[in-house]
Amino acid sequence: xxxxxxxxxxxxxxxxxxxxxxxxxxxxxxxxxxxxxxxxxxxxxxxxxxxxxxxxxxxxxxxxxxxxxxxxxxxxxxxxxxxxxxxxxxxxxxxxxxxxxxxxxxxxxxxxxxxxxxxxxxxxxxxxxxxxxxxxxxxxxxxxxxxxxxxxxxxxxxxxxxxxxxxxxxxxxxxxxxxxxxxxxxxxxxxxxxxxxxxxxxxxxxxxxxxxxxxxxxxxxxxxxxxxxxxxxxxxxxxxxxxxxxxxxxxxxxxxxxxxxxxxxxxxxxxxxxxxxxxxxxxxxxxxxxxxxxxxxxxxxxxxxxxxxxxxxxxxxxxxxxxxxxxxxxxxxxxxxxxxxxxxxxxxxxxxxxxxxxxxxxxxxxxxxxxxxxxxxxxxxxxxxxxxxxxxxxxxxxxxxxxxxxxxxxxxxxxxxxxxxxxxxxx
Amino acid sequence: xxxxxxxxxxxxxxxxxxxxxxxxxxxxxxxxxxxxxxxxxxxxxxxxxxxxxxxxxxxxxxxxxxxxxxxxxxxxxxxxxxxxxxxxxxxxxxxxxxxxxxxxxxxxxxxxxxxxxxxxxxxxxxxxxxxxxxxxxxxxxxxxxxxxxxxxxxxxxxxxxxxxxxxxxxxxxxxxxxxxxxxxxxxxxxxxxxxxxxxxxxxxxxxxxxxxxxxxxxxxxxxxxxxxxxxxxxxxxxxxxxxxxxxxxxxxxxxxxxxxxxxxxxxxxxxxxxxxxxxxxxxxxxxxxxxxxxxxxxxxxxxxxxxxxxxxx
Numbered sequence: 001x002x003x004x005x006x007x008x009x010x011x012x013x014x015x016x017x018x019x020x021x022x023x024x025x026x027x028x029x030x031x032x033x034x035x036x037x038x039x040x041x042x043x044x045x046x047x048x049x050x051x052x053x054x055x056x057x058x059x060x061x062x063x064x065x066x067x068x069x070x071x072x073x074x075x076x077x078x079x080x081x082x083x084x085x086x087x088x089x090x091x092x093x094x095x096x097x098x099x100x101x102x103x104x105x106x107x108x109x110x111x112x113x114x115x116x117x118x119x120x121x122x123x124x125x126x127x128x129x130x131x132x133x134x135x136x137x138x139x140x141x142x143x144x145x146x147x148x149x150x151x152x153x154x155x156x157x158x159x160x161x162x163x164x165x166x167x168x169x170x171x172x173x174x175x176x177x178x179x180x181x182x183x184x185x186x187x188x189x190x191x192x193x194x195x196x197x198x199x200x201x202x203x204x205x206x207x208x209x210x211x212x213x214x215x216x217x218x219x220x221x222x223x224x225x226x227x228x229x230x231x232x233x234x235x236x237x238x239x240x241x242x243x244x245x246x247x248x249x250x251x252x253x254x255x256x257x258x259x260x261x262x263x264x265x266x267x268x269x270x271x272x273x274x275x276x277x278x279x280x281x282x283x284x285x286x287x288x289x290x291x292x293x294x295x296x297x298x299x300x301x302x303x304x305x306x307x308x309x310x311x312x313x314x315x316x317x318x319x320x321x322x323x324x325x326x327x328x329x330x331x332x333x334x335x336x337x338x339x340x341x342x343x344x345x346x347x348x349x350x351x352x353x354x355x356x357x358x359x360x361x362x363x364x365x366x367x368x369x370x371x372x373x374x375x376x377x378x379x380x381x382x383x384x385x386x387x388x389x390x391x392x393x394x395x396x397x398x399x400x401x402x403x404x405x406x407x408x409x410x411x412x413x414x415x416x417x418x419x420x421x422x423x424x425x426x427x
Numbered sequence: 428x429x430x431x432x433x434x435x436x437x438x439x440x441x442x443x444x445x446x447x448x449x450x451x452x453x454x455x456x457x458x459x460x461x462x463x464x465x466x467x468x469x470x471x472x473x474x475x476x477x478x479x480x481x482x483x484x485x486x487x488x489x490x491x492x493x494x495x496x497x498x499x500x501x502x503x504x505x506x507x508x509x510x511x512x513x514x515x516x517x518x519x520x521x522x523x524x525x526x527x528x529x530x531x532x533x534x535x536x537x538x539x540x541x542x543x544x545x546x547x548x549x550x551x552x553x554x555x556x557x558x559x560x561x562x563x564x565x566x567x568x569x570x571x572x573x574x575x576x577x578x579x580x581x582x583x584x585x586x587x588x589x590x591x592x593x594x595x596x597x598x599x600x601x602x603x604x605x606x607x608x609x610x611x612x613x614x615x616x617x618x619x620x621x622x623x624x625x626x627x628x629x630x631x632x633x634x635x636x637x638x639x640x641x642x643x644x645x646x647x648x649x650x651x652x653x654x655x656x657x658x659x660x661x662x663x664x665x666x667x668x669x670x671x672x673x674x675x676x677x678x679x680x681x682x683x684x685x686x687x688x689x690x691x692x693x694x695x696x697x698x699x700x701x702x703x704x705x706x707x708x709x710x711x712x713x714x715x716x717x718x719x720x721x722x723x724x725x726x727x728x729x730x731x732x733x734x735x736x737x738x739x740x
Contacts, residue, residue, distance in 0.1 A: 187535075192626025196435075198535035198559030198598060201625060267543065268536030312544070314513050316534035316557065 002026065002036035003419065005412070008047040008378060010368040012344040015044065020374040023417040028370055040419070042378055045411055048348045050082025050375035052355040052364050054145065054174070054252055055228060055300035056325065058084070058115070060106065061099065062091025064395075067305035069106040069115060071395045072325070075303070076113045077420045078393060079325040080377035080410040083114040083356065083364045084303075088125070089150040095120035095131035097139035104141035112420045116361060119143040121162045121173060125151045130162060137169040144360040147174035149228055150275075152210060154180050159214060163223035170360060172224040172250075175214055177235070178276065182206035187316060189262045189277045197265065199315065202277050204232040211235050215242035215249050226358055227251040229302050231276040233286035240295045250358050252300035253287050255324055255331035260284075260400060270311045270318030271400050274304070284335075291350060292341040298355040301328050305396035323399040326392055330406030333381045338407060344381075363416075374417035381408045393426075430542045430551045431727055434562040434602035439609050443582055445726050446570050450580075452729065453722035455492060465733050466495035469526040474516065475554070476502040476532045481693060481717065482554050482564075486529045489724035495732075498523070513537065517546040525549045527732055535559035550731045558596045563727060564692055565602035567720040569610055571712055572647050574719070575688050584611030589641050591617040591673055592651030592700055593662075595624050599692045600651060604632050615641050617673065621662040638673050642682045649690040650675050650700045666699055676702040680710060688712050 002021040009015050010028075017034025019027040027034065053076065059067035069086070076084045086103050088094035094103060100117035107115020119136035123129045125148045136143040146166060153159045153175060162173050183206045188194050190201025211227055215238065218225035230236065230251050242249050256274060261281050264272045272278060290296040304321025311318050332351065336342040342350065356365025366372035387401040413421035420427055428441065437445070455463055471490040473483050483499065490497045500520070513532070520528055527550040530538045535557030542551035555561040569583065576586055588607055594600045594616050607614050614632040616623065627634055635641050642648075653669060663669045675689065683689075689701075689711045697703045705711060 190625050192629040195624030195626045195630075196601070198557050198601060200558075203625075268539045309512065312512075312514055314532065314534040314537040314540050316536075317513075 001038070003414070003417070004034040004036040004039045005042050005047065005376065005378065006034060006039050007031045007044060008042040009044060010047045011348060012046045018047065018368065018376065020414055020417045023374055025368065025370055025372050025374050028368070040412060040422070042412070045378050045380055046344060047368055048344065048377045048379060049352040049366055049368060050364065050377050050413065050415060051080045051329070051351045052083040052359065052361060053081050053301050053303070053325065054085050054298055054355045054359055055149070056084040056086055056303045057089070057305065057321065058086040058103070059305055060090065061102065066307050067395045069103065070110045071393060072303070073107065073110040073112040073115065074426055075325040075392070075394045077413055077415070077426055078410060078424070079327070080329050080379060080413055081113050081325060082375040082377070082413065082415045083116060083361055085116045085118050085145055085359055087149045088118045088120040088147060093120050093124050094118065095123050097132065097135040100136050100141040100143050101139050112426065113415060114361065114364060116145070116359060117141045117143055118149070118174065119146045121146045121148045121153050122158065127151060127153060127155055127158065130158070130165065133165055133171070134168065137171060144169065144171045145174050145226070146171055147176065147228065149174065149176045152176050152178040152180060154210070156213060156217065160217050160221060163218055163225060164221050167223055172226045172358060174226040174228050175210065176228050177207045177210035177214065179206040179210055188265050189279050191262070191280065193262050193265070197268070204234050204279070207232055207276060208234040208238055211238045215239070215247045218249055219245065219247040223248065225249045229254050229257065229276055229300070230287065230296060231257045231279050231283065233283045236286045236290040236295055239290070243295060250297040250354070251295070252298040253291060253296045254300060254302045255328045256322055256400065257287055258284060258291070258335040259331050264400070268315045270313065270315055271322065271398055273315060273318050273320050274322050275320040288335055288339070288341055291336060297350065298358060299328060299332055299351050300355065301325050305394050306398050307396055311398050321398070323392065323394050323396065325394070327387060327399065327401045327406060329379060329410055330408045333408035334406055337381055374414050376414040377410060378412040379408060379410050383407070383409045385409060428731060431562055431731065432538050432542055432551065432553045433560045434565045434605040437562070437606065437609065439582060442569070442606060442610055445566055445723065445730060446573060447580065448726035448729060449570055449719070449722040452725045456718070456722065461492055462494055463492060464494050465729060466490065466493040469495045469732055470498065470524055471495045471527045471529065471728065472498045472500055472520050472525040473529045474500045474520065474531070477555070479531050479555065482531060485717070485720045486554060486724050488721045489728055492721070493725055493728055495728065498525070513541065514544070514546050517541055520549065521547045527552060527728060529554045531555045533557055552727060552731065555598055557598065559598050560602045561598040562602045562606070563720070563724055564599050565606040566727070567716055567723040568603055568649065568690055569606055570719045570723050571690060571716050572688070575712065576646050576686065582610040583607060586612045586646045587615070587644055588612050588647045588649065589615045589617055589645045590649045590651065591638060591675070593622045593653050593657060594618045595622045597651050603649065604630055608632060617641060619663055619673070622657070638679065642679055643684065645683065645687055647688050647690060648675065648683065651692065652694060652696055653700050670699055674700055674702065675705050677704050680705050680708065683710070690716060
């Protein structure tokens, strides 16, 4: 079975026909010349390599009331993703080969995206004892990204050991940078607004101090460090300094930290409660420019579904996190493409190629050239559509974008040469 | 006004109206039958998630003097202690026909959420939410200050008020900064830097890390309760040191202007933020604050519930 994407413009450049066969791009030829069993008219739409998310909470096993690997895979596919990394804070925690293999197999069974399990760094995310990192790396799931996300690996010695240990198989530690003592009871960004609202502050320094420590540790032991959901201008400065020194550090930013600011919290609606918290406009600007200049390598959604009862309550009682998979591309277009900060080739780099490299994911983040894996997302950047609750296929509804109009649309997605999304609907 | 959630939402004219109404309704208290028929047939629910006997009975007395039916719903020993959510409790109160809900809750923004989440139609009165606001406390403080220092009525223009203590965790301080400055007073917050909120520069008030320099220029001084657990959390080294630097004792009292009054929202820690002789002195107006609290809460209930179009008969 071969498929022709007719008249597609790779990276928004010259139109071409892409012929997909046996999971690969078999041919790239002049428009109208491609031959295959099925033709999908793309007529000037933009082709990008399938997006790779380094940071997704699929909630299975344990919180299937919030999301499952199946529903999360549907949301990912509709968002243009062909690969997602499922964070380890499930129940039980993904800290053994058994759990990561289960997650990986459920992802395979669904078959809409490549579900790459993230392994926990410490047993039960407890921050005391290293999890069986080697067993997870050598399991069928071949884990390469390890993270206690949700919790910070705050013990400096344990962090050092983890960084050193993953060198065995070229793994990476993805750190949730949050000093626990500086953020006890924290509810939102610390500043004038948190003081006015009477909500306990989450100071920027609690993130920046951990990143500063970790880049020095990574430099000292020569290991790969990845920083999750960078949220402050100060963190960007620390990362820029570290990269200039040649420290092997990479970093991600979420779509919501590129678009939303803490002012939204003034009405105490917990849909805006997220960790790290929404910050100031100044932070948003710094993060956008950091993506543009490469200080931040990747966009990662931190897609965090929560059932309705965990958001339909008072602020302090609410869970932290927001949906992100289906809206990520729209937010990237709004904040980075429409503003002229990123070219479409750079979008491909930040949303597909860099995250695939960081996660050491084979067959993802390829170029749109003959021989590359046929993981392709077909989009436009023009149409502006309202985000509607009923269009979100996640099992939870905690999207802060409902009611907003976002630009850009995912039309078709090919995963391993199969069409998973056609005309914005899961095929 | 439909709800009273924050002192920051009240403008000068509204504030003066509430104080004037409180003064008028207060005259009822002096009659032998302390009751007005104004809110007959209306239901006021006191929904208290935190223990606060004095605030609850103050609202209860205010509602009863206006002839409203009062339901007291406290978290302890109720469905709340069995894990019922604020939303489900709100739906229950809605079904019982509550016209006003007086909410005390440990979570900042809870009153705002109750008023605006679409759970309930009743008017919501914030009786203290976490470390956010306690607007009726500020109103009774303003009422008390006005009665002593601006007896001709109107606002508090030209008066100087110091608020001393744990500003960081104080909903009373937040509401008072809003309300007293709206009424034209100058407010100075006095506390160690550890108990001053980040971003206080944007508040319409002055800040002093020392108590002594502000004493001779204040017309009213409000001492806030300092909880002993703040000491464990390293906000200050010891109760003794706190008391030495920020406590109001007889020596400091003697340095206040002749006419200055001492307020405290209660409950007091005698010997900590306020010495016993100051607490018992003629300059201290705590008992008046309690009496005025009933009047101010009557005024708030009256203005929110009377004449809103519903048949009060």
